Amino acid sequence: MKKTEKTGAAIFIECLIKEGVDTVFGFPGGAVLPIYDVLYDAPLNHILVRHEQGAVHMADGYARATGRPGVVIVTSGPGATNTVTGIATAYMDSIPMVVFTGQVPTALIGNDAFQEADIVGITRPCTKHNYLVKDIKDLQRIIKEAFYIATTGRPGPVLVDMPKDVLNAKTELNYPDKVELGSYQPTYKGHSGQIKKAMDLILASKRPVVYAGGGVILSGAAEELRHFAVKLGIPTTTTLMGLGGFPGTHPLFMGMLGMHGTYCANMAVMNTDCLIAIGARFDDRVTGKIDEFAPYAKIIHVDIDPTSISKNVKVDVPIVGDVKGVLKEMTRGMSLGGGGGAFNSYKKELEGWHKQVNAWANTHTLSYKQDAGGKIKPQFVVEKIYEATKGDAIITTEVGQNQMWAAQFFKYDRPRTFLTSGGLGTMGFGFPAAIGAQIAFPKKTVFGIAGDGSIQMNIQELATAVQYKVPVKIAILNNMMLGMVRQWQEFFYDKRYSHTCVSVAPDFVKLAEAYGAVGLRATRPGEVVPVIKEAMKVKDRPVIMDFKVDPFENVYPMVPSGQPLNKMLIV
């Protein structure tokens, strides 16, 4: 053996550092002991979580907030299986992430060894790709490929399973500079002929709408999208995942579309003659009844993933490519060919459309009634957080009513400021995601908007937040209900509130204090702002705010499942 040889575990850590990783989220165990021994004095920030699912959501929040891949280290067996929900969450929302799992020694694989699970088999359908490292000679190449695959094309989680004997085996450090993956070549540049076709279609349209999704944020194309929409004067809506991809306070912004979208956005989509879908995937929560979605529209669809195109909705002009580059090309085409007759007459035609959109924007606006002496309205809490932070905050959400109100009543002007589990809809995501985002940006204000149901799904991470002095502010909209499910039971199940009352819950203020965090409570509307202000003063530990809100408040508008977007239930 040569003196310069190092163990797989030491090489693993060196590879992470070479990859530019500064923070990892993890939990030790038998199979990863060699790694944790190296971590003992490695120049790497390791966050010790209290449950592996928390680690994955933290890495996810870190990735969503920064755009860099989140990194997780866990042990074999239960450590690995506990990551599955987090991985599936990241997969559905295309979040770059690399999860490293320990595995039993290669000789024991398949023997039902202690803490053995076939995690590569288990996560195959919810990772972009995954690996079992069977030989130390493959370790460095696989780590390189894992980061490359996670962060390029349509991003996503990659899992690398490392048996303990591979971590203990020795070899030379030789981290490759680049990957050689002939079978993986994402298309970044949009086809110029298709781009031309799209521009012709837009200029011939009279009622165009931009429908932008999470792809805009993943691609870093918020600026390009704004240029494009402004240049062409196109009213813009985003999906839940797209919030922040277009300025929430911009006059062309119509709000979110879909099941709980604004009246304006949904009406515009149902009446547009040219729908420009950008980095979005026509999710069922967006389209409502698919056959009646955007019935008058020619559809242009820009997406980096060819499988997203014409999956649910037939598209007239598909453009496979990176949203950022394609939008630049489209806008440049306008600047070159623009100013001409076609552009002028297009702009002229738009005036009527803008008038119509403005009329919709002033009809059935998002609203609620807060009586000074009544119960606290959850929407009121969200609005007051918006005012107190002046919109300059990272907001994470759990899933359900809290998520929808956070989407509706906070205006997101910048990308990567609204972190939510859109695709999988994972309760328990928001709190650890807030911790991950706060660790990435220690100086920023990070609020988690939560429900009393969701927060309990990863409440154990309070200890993590206290340990690392992470000053996240968690606003529990406490209605003592699983509110969104209760809302569906009210509308569609004859008010039979089957198992949606969770009034037996901890005293969240005492709970926070028990963990060494700060606990605050508001029971009357007048107490909401003081509690938020008090929370914002805390800089060295997490704060839990328990807002006792109206248990029977509903999210409006609502398009009942399976209905077209213009069949909204409105208050």
Place this chain on the structure above:
Amino acid sequence: MRHTISVLVSNEFGVLSRISGLFSGRGFNIESLSVAETLDPLVSRMTIVTSGDDNILEQISKHLNKLISVIKVQDFTSEDHIERELALIKVSSNAANRAEILSIVDIFRAKVVDVSPKTYTVEITGDEEKIGAIIELMRPFGIKEIVRTGRAAMARSLKQR
């Protein structure tokens, strides 16, 4: 409509389950599947017979292409190609019908590969139609067992120079 798709994949463990998992997870059909190494030992070829309308087929081929382990996807349906399948048919035989079975085997250019006092085992290669036809002719004698491989397919070379 039925499609024969040829997929070149990295010859590594787990690749078969990536492909079959894709089909089952997305609700696509697999009617038959055969896999073997190619000239390049790092690459395997899978021949998959599947069915669905144009939209489904487009999704199948896009999703296959999206897998990191997939190198190339080719749908043979609209291309001039050769398809072959192999079947082993174990058929009951007795003194009275042996000659008749052998003459069918002869007509189909099949082969008898195993003989016992009460059975013949016949090997036949050909396209689906040919194999279907011999099975029908053997059926009256009493088929005890049939084993069929999946289909193998290859594009025809251009005839003109």
